[in-house]
Amino acid sequence: MLAILRQNPNAYGVSIRDEIKARTGKDYSIGTIYAALERLEERGYVSSREGEATAVRGGRRKLYFTITGAGQRSLSASLRTTDALRRGVPGAEAIA
Amino acid sequence: VKHKTSRRPDPTPASTRRVPALSNAMITKLAAMTRSTMMQTDVAVYQDDLTINITLPDEMDVNGFSSPPMDNSDLSQAIFDAMRWHEPIPDVPPKTTFEPPALAESLVSLLAPKRHRAAIVGDLEETFRSNLQRGFTKQRAARLYCVDVARSLLPQVWAKRLGIFGLIAILWRHVH
Numbered sequence: 001m002l003a004i005l006r007q008n009p010n011a012y013g014v015s016i017r018d019e020i021k022a023r024t025g026k027d028y029s030i031g032t033i034y035a036a037l038e039r040l041e042e043r044g045y046v047s048s049r050e051g052e053a054t055a056v057r058g059g060r061r062k063l064y065f066t067i068t069g070a071g072q073r074s075l076s077a078s079l080r081t082t083d084a085l086r087r088g089v090p091g092a093e094a095i096a
Numbered sequence: 097v098k099h100k101t102s103r104r105p106d107p108t109p110a111s112t113r114r115v116p117a118l119s120n121a122m123i124t125k126l127a128a129m130t131r132s133t134m135m136q137t138d139v140a141v142y143q144d145d146l147t148i149n150i151t152l153p154d155e156m157d158v159n160g161f162s163s164p165p166m167d168n169s170d171l172s173q174a175i176f177d178a179m180r181w182h183e184p185i186p187d188v189p190p191k192t193t194f195e196p197p198a199l200a201e202s203l204v205s206l207l208a209p210k211r212h213r214a215a216i217v218g219d220l221e222e223t224f225r226s227n228l229q230r231g232f233t234k235q236r237a238a239r240l241y242c243v244d245v246a247r248s249l250l251p252q253v254w255a256k257r258l259g260i261f262g263l264i265a266i267l268w269r270h271v272h
Contacts (some may be wrong), residue, residue: 013219030219031248034212056225060218061226 001075002015004046004065011035012051012062046070197225197238200245207249220244 003019051062227237
């Protein structure tokens with residue numbers, strides 16, 4: 001979801017995967033990315049819209065993803081929880 | 097004003113090099129330039145010896161060549177373009193359109209979730225072409241495509257708990 005936010009409004013399969021790879025070094029497959037996106041979409045955290053078709057995609061349309069209001073609230077809550085759990089942990093600088 | 101250049105000796109046999117003729121657009125551009133600068137004479141381009149003759153009216157001296165209304169930079173660019181057109185262009189192999197491996201693409205089309213099928217196939221193809229543009233050989237790009245397809249399908253297959261018989265059933269449904 002953070003990768004979608006970073007790529008907004010140009011978040012689609014390839015750009016999301018490249019963003020994750022650039023930030024974390026983990027190379028997920030397109031199928032894995034879409035499997036996660038499908039689950040997020042089912043929960044109403046992200047929405048998708050069809051974009052333009054380009055020649056390099058064999059004339060197929062891109063599918064752009066954006067975070068919904070519910071997704072933003074959930075993401076904020078999740079980040080707050082992570083921060084709260086990290087705060088005060090002995091040796092926190094080691095996991096900062 | 098006579099601007100003469102000599103062609104560099106070209107060791108390539110004439111039969112194997114391509115020297116494109118001056119395009120009509122280039123001739124039109126040069127002709128329009130002479131008109132717009134009130135030049136009454138012509139611009140003649142001799143393709144054989146690459147001599148470019150630009151003759152100014154008698155009342156316009158050489159200094160007028162670089163002063164308004166003549167746009168010297170445009171004229172220089174036109175001459176440069178004209179000469180560049182006469183540069184021998186090395187023969188390059190025609191561009192070939194490479195396509196992703198058909199079998200792998202068919203597998204994705206069959207097994208990817210219906211809702212995101214077109215997007216997944218499109219993303220995989222975009223990655224394939226991006227790899228080709230990065231200078232990967234066709235074989236390497238195709239191998240990476242197949243690996244990407246396998247890695248993309250495994251989560252789907254696992255999520256559906258298809259198993260080998262499920263896969264065969266899906267393939268059978270699409271074939272018949």
